[in-house]
Amino acid sequence: MPRTVQLREAIREAMTEEMERDENIFLMGEEVGYYNGAYKVSQGMLQRFGEKRIIDSPITEAGFAGIGIGAAMVGLRPIIEFMTWNFSLVAADQLINHAAKIRQMSGGQYKCPVTFRGPGGPANQLAAQHSQALEALWTHIPGLKVITPGTCKDAKGLLKSAIRDDNPIVFIESEVMYGDSGEIPDGEYTIPIGVGDIKRPGKDITLIGWSKMVKVMLKAAEQLAAEGIDAEVVDPRTLRPLDEELLVQSVKKTGRCVIVEEGWPMNGVGAEIAYRLQRRCFDDLDHPVERLTSMDVSAPYHRQVEASIRPDPDKIVALVKKVLYLD
Amino acid sequence: MPRTVQLREAIREAMTEEMERDENIFLMGEEVGYYNGAYKVSQGMLQRFGEKRIIDSPITEAGFAGIGIGAAMVGLRPIIEFMTWNFSLVAADQLINHAAKIRQMSGGQYKCPVTFRGPGGPANQLAAQHSQALEALWTHIPGLKVITPGTCKDAKGLLKSAIRDDNPIVFIESEVMYGDSGEIPDGEYTIPIGVGDIKRPGKDITLIGWSKMVKVMLKAAEQLAAEGIDAEVVDPRTLRPLDEELLVQSVKKTGRCVIVEEGWPMNGVGAEIAYRLQRRCFDDLDHPVERLTSMDVSAPYHRQVEASIRPDPDKIVALVKKVLYLD
Amino acid sequence: MSRIEREVLEAQEKTKVLEYYRQMLAIRRLEEASAKAYSQQKIGGFLHLYIGQEAVAVGAAAALKQEDYIITSYRDHGQAYAKGMSARAIMAELFGKEGGCSKGLGGSMHFFDAPNNFLGGWGIVGAHLPIAAGVGYASKYRGDGRVCICFFGDGAVSQGATHEAMSLAALWKLPVVFICENNLYSMGTPLSRSLSVLDVSQKALAYGMARDRFDGFDVLRVRDRIAEAVKRARFQSEPTLIEILCYRFRGHSMSDPGLYRTKEEVEEFKKRDCLTIARGYLEKWGVPTGEFDKMEESVKAEIEDAVKFADESPVLPADQLEQFNYVE
């Protein structure tokens, strides 16, 4: 019997189950313990696991990211929470120049099984420094894996896989979806890293997106269905490694594709996907691959202005019609 | 009469001329003064301008990047040198969350005319932490401009424009080309930011690349010419803003395109260019846009192994032949 | 000093303290109005109130000239007001409107005011300290004697950027006054769980930097102690690290119920309310109750006007956004 939980609960369950299974796992981050998490993701975990395994860190992202890396090198399996991924930029060097390179630089002697996780993506009225989808940056880096779940079920299953994985992981949760509810299977399950998922089958056009964009695409698909357009919604779920085959097969079938991305356009993940699709589906495409991203600007504060720069169902519908030459 | 100078001299001339023109400009970085620059780019500048304007900084990239930003906000025009761009990652937050966002967050009240510059790109046998082409990361960020000159002439003209520009600039010089010689015009000149350049006209295929890849592409073009293939070599020179029109016109003419990039593939600048080209040149392309990048791994140390992961003329030639269906 | 001199001085000081009191009161009421507007969803995002710490902002600004700079964190309303920003510009920014100091682009955390040399309003803990050093660097470079005060919280002390900024400011003798507003908590974390040495000012030892440490409830003490550091910056071009002990009466932000502090603790600190202390001075100097009532009225009018202005101010058209990301 599937259960309905909030996204924050799904993530908490994943961490809790894994921590009960393996005592080498600990959770460290700002306010994860006594405060029960800035977004209440780790609610109750301090009580359950104690101060040794649920650690409130001072504001030192590079410091505690490094702690995670060092502890991972010598055999622990840290979960490092960034209060939001915006703050991870002060630790960028630890992730890019360190975590990602340990395996290779040590000639395979050391591994670095650390999971960096926390909320990401545009938030509500938090302005330029607190409202960014940064997954494109991390996805650029070999040595990291990047996971961006769009549903409660995927979040739990993928986080468990992430924690068990022996590589450094960037796990980005949608900050504005923590309160969203969704069904998850009862009992133990994991979802493999690198395997995408068709969230809605369809035959007229392929919509590709991840994280919060999954629900935005599904809404658009509903609107499109009302107009007789049958969109397939594909969620790669993990961006590195990327399930290229799944995307290619869908586009080969539909012949049209719109990529929906919350981040900025230039060198986004959408650009990468578009490159691969035009290459693999050159003869199948009836229209160039199109993408819809956030506007190429820093996030403004005002609600309306902010909303106007983001992808939304109406914009998707309009773009789909253009791609189907219906506009 | 054009003169022949080394790349490091071209850059030094740009800085020197601008500093003589405007006393609000200073150069700060590690070893830029008494040591004359780790790569001798700033040779003699301390002697010429004194300790006030040529400042040796302790190893504090986030610190002195921030100094550049703060000084720029109140009216100076700092040039901040990263000894190499690899080290800029400890200052990533200063560039991404601060420099890039000042104009917007302040509602247009403050600007941030700071030029961050230094050597980048894969170097020789420096291994994973010191041998990276990171331009794709910076190009992702709205608010920054990203410049990647491939010749001495472009380097000087573009750096002068960068220093005069009122926005924060990421200026990446090819570390392994500092000793390369090239012609530059005598006397004052600048090259506008955002305007690409056709380095070799051709009709059969478009090769797109920047920085060191320009000379690699030109070598490949020579080899191709010997086989009767006439490649056009296009250098966008600045990656943000990107001279999309120039690239599109070339590809519309040739109908084929190979993008050559020293960085990693995923979400590279090449992905972005490919996205735009397939979109704009859908009906003109006789073959999907292809790209040749460094392998998707951290840089290994051994010379041979390292060389094997990088784009080179032979690999370009092979890929071109494939795109021309000649293989 | 003769009696006359003393009386003149006292009269002058009285005028000043009246103005400090008015500013602190205005900040208090402004923040209360913000909280209300937040609950009405006229303000969104994060809202970090300054209530309880007003004497620090007002005392600091009083130690500065107009041409001097202030730069601070996201808890920036009070300092912006003290540096001269109008209630209208503040409230409209909180409402996200074009009439706001940052045209509604920055919101609560990102106030900027170029005419008043208020340099933001920054959201990444610790990361604005190097920028402050850069502002000081420019003053020294130009020799214009302008001082930069940089505020930050106790939570910023362990950040790498903080260390780098102080290292450079001390090495290059930059005219910056670093003020740690130690309100004993960073979000829900008490000092004792974030710092191994609870005396923040001791960090100055590592840099050979001048230091000071005192309570921030009495606006006069704040002004005078900061003035010493400002003098050191202006005339000797030397930085100072000041730790000011203070307390925020509200939660970290509007969404924080503050469960990590006891009611008693909060009440204890409320006894040291800067408004009460300043009023004590003024009453001692013979300011009548009526004057306080009048001031309360005029502040109320100022805030009401600001709210009205903010309500009526238009929203920046989205199609103008791109021009704010780059200077042409």
Add this chain to the structure above:
Amino acid sequence: MSRIEREVLEAQEKTKVLEYYRQMLAIRRLEEASAKAYSQQKIGGFLHLYIGQEAVAVGAAAALKQEDYIITSYRDHGQAYAKGMSARAIMAELFGKEGGCSKGLGGSMHFFDAPNNFLGGWGIVGAHLPIAAGVGYASKYRGDGRVCICFFGDGAVSQGATHEAMSLAALWKLPVVFICENNLYSMGTPLSRSLSVLDVSQKALAYGMARDRFDGFDVLRVRDRIAEAVKRARFQSEPTLIEILCYRFRGHSMSDPGLYRTKEEVEEFKKRDCLTIARGYLEKWGVPTGEFDKMEESVKAEIEDAVKFADESPVLPADQLEQFNYVE
């Protein structure tokens, strides 16, 4: 202590010092061989020699158990050897060969040796200090008593990561010994132009951390003083910041002519060569000249063998690269 006891102890100490001397000599000769190989272009990239600082590495390793950890910067050859890495693995890594400690993937700056708990070899100044804290964190988490020594240069002192690592190590009482090898220069920059307080160990005051400071020319002093900190880490789980004054006889790296130092200064420090000092002990204890000659011979043979091994070792096939970027 009876005379017999003293003699037994002296004999034991003599054996140890002979071994330290041999290690220091081997490092010296290894580095000389590296310099030669570099000039023959068998080694590429950056090559940072450890010549002059050998007593620090050897003394530190002598204060540790095999199960303890060392982590360091790019100037890592000497410390790797002292921690147990073979000359073969070192030389082959410098040559970029598969027989190298990191299979030729890391090169000079990135030595790793899991069996000997040598955790690298890192190239970003200051950035490995948080990783050291993490290693100490794991020891404390498991309660296994293993100590982590973390070396860094004077140039790393002002980096943000250094501050964060020390802040956390002090707050959480991690069993880490932070050793600043203060060789007076970071590349061409003398201490006086990079630090406002020249006594690096004073940074410990900011963290309430134990500290020590001494010259690093006498391997016995180095061992014994570090041993105190190791004890503090192992039994009290407390970090220490140690500043060891030392000197590199060569340039920063092979490409550095070292114009920023006078010949006299270098000569002055060469008088305090750790080899001379250790040999002094041994001669005093009656070790005959012949023994030193023999040792020189055997070290020579060891290095020659290593060079030969490195020469002959194959290069990692490029098609195996991808498997080193991810664990399956």
